[in-house]
Amino acid sequence: MAKTGVFDTDPTMVAKATELKKELQRLVKAIVDEDEFSVETLDRANSALCSLRDLKKKGSLSLKLHDDSVPFPQEFKCPLSKELMSDPVIVATGQTYDRPFIQKWLKEGNRTCPHTQQVLSNTVLTPNLLIRDMISQWCKNNGVNLKDPLDYSDEVGLTKADRDHFLSLLKNMSSTLADQREAAKELRLLTKKNPTFRALFGECVDAIPQLLNPLTQSKSQSEFHLDLQEDLITTLLNLSINDNNKKLVGETPMVFPLILDALRNGSIQTRSNAAAALFTLSALDSNKALIGKSGALKPLIELLEEGHSLALKDVASAIFNLCILHENKARAVRDGAVRVILQKISNRMHVDELLAILAMLSSNQRAVEELGELGAVQCLLGIMRESSCARNKENCIAILHNICFNDRTKWKEMREEENTYGTISQLAKNGTSRAKRKASGILERLNRAYNLTHTA
Secondary structure (H helix, E strand, O other): OOOOOOOOOOHHHHHHHHHHHHHHHHHHHHHHHOOOOOHHHHHHHHHHHHHHHHHHHHHHHHHHHOOOOOOOOHHHEOOOOOOEOOOEEEOOOOOEEEHHHHHHHHHOOOOEOOOOOOEOOOOOOEEOHHHHHHHHHHHHHHOOOOOOHHHHHHHHOOOHHHHHHHHHHHHHHHOOHHHHHHHHHHHHHHHHHOHHHHHHHHHOOOHHHHHHHHHHOOHHHHOOOHHHHHHHHHHHHHHHOOHHHHHHHHOOOOHHHHHHHHHHHOOHHHHHHHHHHHHHHOOOHHHHHHHHHHOOHHHHHHHHHHOOHHHHHHHHHHHHHHOOOHHHHHHHHHOOHHHHHHHHHHOOOOHHHHHHHHHHHOOOHHHHHHHHHOOHHHHHHHHHHHOOOHHHHHHHHHHHHHHHHHOHHHHHHHHHHHHHHOHHHHHHHHOOHHHHHHHHHHHHHHHHHHHHHHHO
């Protein structure tokens, strides 16, 4: 009877071990058969051997922990992994989990406690030292080798030294200007390259206020340090990419006022990144409302009007996301979005993105009136004739549909276009399903008006 190995109980480990053995066999054969084998081949063979050794250790530990002859107390079991915890931590609801498994849960975008399903007020993980000491004592009494929590660094991405370094960088945000600059540059780089550093901001109380501390100083102290502002706003953008941080960032009182200041007074790179941060944060509906109330749409529209190529795409994306919320459409129209967007479209700048915004705004009565006053009908019909993009044509006809049904003074222009070029009827036949509906609706309205006029 074949001897049972440490990998036999886990198909995933079996497959990984087999793959490593094949790779090791190939590399060893190359070393033995070739007179001039490379150092790189030796290094790869050594790496494969180490990986196989680590896998074997992990398999041995798994068998040891699952040995039914040594059942462990239920309070030592992680509700997620159903295994003995090695680094128990407490979440906001008071439940205890093994750190790597609850971190994985949070990184997947979950904001609830897995056991109680309650929404977590924060994602801070507090070590449960009492349970950890009890587990350690139990393992010692029962001869079970408990995995060192630091061994999880490969799984969660950070070691204790990394966490300590992160905290020291935050501390430097309250130090001298030189320390602030150096720490800000490093945090910008770390949060760009390492998703786990982004997640740390959600685990540490007051991390975001600490990060932004230099920007809260008086204007006289900070106005000449645009590079520091750029690094901090960019770090804020980076950490906002983490879904778990969006709510935390948005509900930190100082965040939106500082982003608005950066939009108005920063370098063009800072202003672009501030717009990108608003776009990223506005993925959350509750943040859309907060951003709209903060007055962010006006500086975004002003930046759009300036037309810096570096910022245009981020600004347009932010405005689009924000205007999904009905109240923000009215704010955008009030702050001059229709005029600025139509001007850019007339100049054929970022037509795709801006048409999508204008189509959204055209459901607002004041926007329709303004479009009529600014001569939008001819501009939109011209784009429909010259564009090969089905989505652009769809957005144009959607805007024209709203104008047609709310401003009868524009019917004559549309009728003349149809008689000369057949632009609308062509779209009614060949457009997207939505475009066909909108074009057909316009033609029906125009024909009905024509028939009524001639009948009268």
